[in-house]
Amino acid sequence: xxxxxxxxxxxxxxxxxxxxxxxxxxxxxxxxxxxxxxxxxxxxxxxxxxxxxxxxxxxxxxxxxxxxxxxxxxxxxxxxxxxxxxxxxxxxxxxxxxxxxxxxxxxxxxxxxxxxxxxxxxxxxxxxxxxxxxxxxxxxxxxxxxxxxxxxxxxxxxxxxxxxxxxxxxxxxxxxxxxxxxxx
Numbered sequence: 001x002x003x004x005x006x007x008x009x010x011x012x013x014x015x016x017x018x019x020x021x022x023x024x025x026x027x028x029x030x031x032x033x034x035x036x037x038x039x040x041x042x043x044x045x046x047x048x049x050x051x052x053x054x055x056x057x058x059x060x061x062x063x064x065x066x067x068x069x070x071x072x073x074x075x076x077x078x079x080x081x082x083x084x085x086x087x088x089x090x091x092x093x094x095x096x097x098x099x100x101x102x103x104x105x106x107x108x109x110x111x112x113x114x115x116x117x118x119x120x121x122x123x124x125x126x127x128x129x130x131x132x133x134x135x136x137x138x139x140x141x142x143x144x145x146x147x148x149x150x151x152x153x154x155x156x157x158x159x160x161x162x163x164x165x166x167x168x169x170x171x172x173x174x175x176x177x178x179x180x181x182x183x184x
Contacts, residue, residue: 009167016112016168023109030103031113032170033058038065038117041171057101064097068117075121088129091122096133099147106150115166123161127151 020028029048036044037058044062049055067090074090076083095110104110111126134147 012164013167016166019108019112020168020170023112024105026103027105027109028170030098030101031109034061034065034098034113035116035169035171037061038068039169061097061101064094065117067094072118075118075125079124088125091118091125092129092132095126095129096136096138099130099133099143100138102143105143105146107147107152107155108150111155112166116169120161120163120165124158127156127158131156 020031023031033044033048036042036047045055045058049058071087071090071094074087076087095114098104098110098113104113107127107130110130111123114122114126130151131148134144136144139147
């Protein structure tokens with residue numbers, strides 16, 4: 001039975017890789033940077049800052065992403081209204097920050113990132129956090145329009161969500177000189 005599960009896992013990973021590849025390069029870069037910041041994978045400042053503006057953005061992102069461990073344990077198990085505010089308000093704040101950076105220009109890009117930052121259990125909450133954050137006045141009206149048009153009716157009105165954890169976590173890969181051989 002385990003051998004039957006592996007091809008499905010591999011095909012899901014491949015689908016996730018294809019989805020990531022479909023994003024513009026600036027979105028891919030921002031997702032990798034955000035995963036480095038949010039999952040403490042690399043020194044994000046050293047790897048990703050190209051100038052003082054980007055360095056300031058990474059510092060602000062790191063401050064906001066300090067809430068991620070708390071959010072991971074606060075994901076509501078049900079849609080009871082008493083559990084929504086303590087979770088959705090901080091989630092929306094993070095989403096608003098990320099959308100305000102101008103690199104996540106669709107719901108699918110945001111969903112891809114947050115499934116990895118928080119986990120599969122965040123899926124039911126992403127459409128509402130995305131729509132609320134995408135409608136905030138700090139975003140340029142044209143970006144708000146583009147963002148809100150990017151969420152499909154199916155995503156906004158889904159009756160259920162997969163609880164399968166993502167398998168593909170993109171990261172930075174250094175270029176290798178094509179004349180170099182790898183020793184085993």
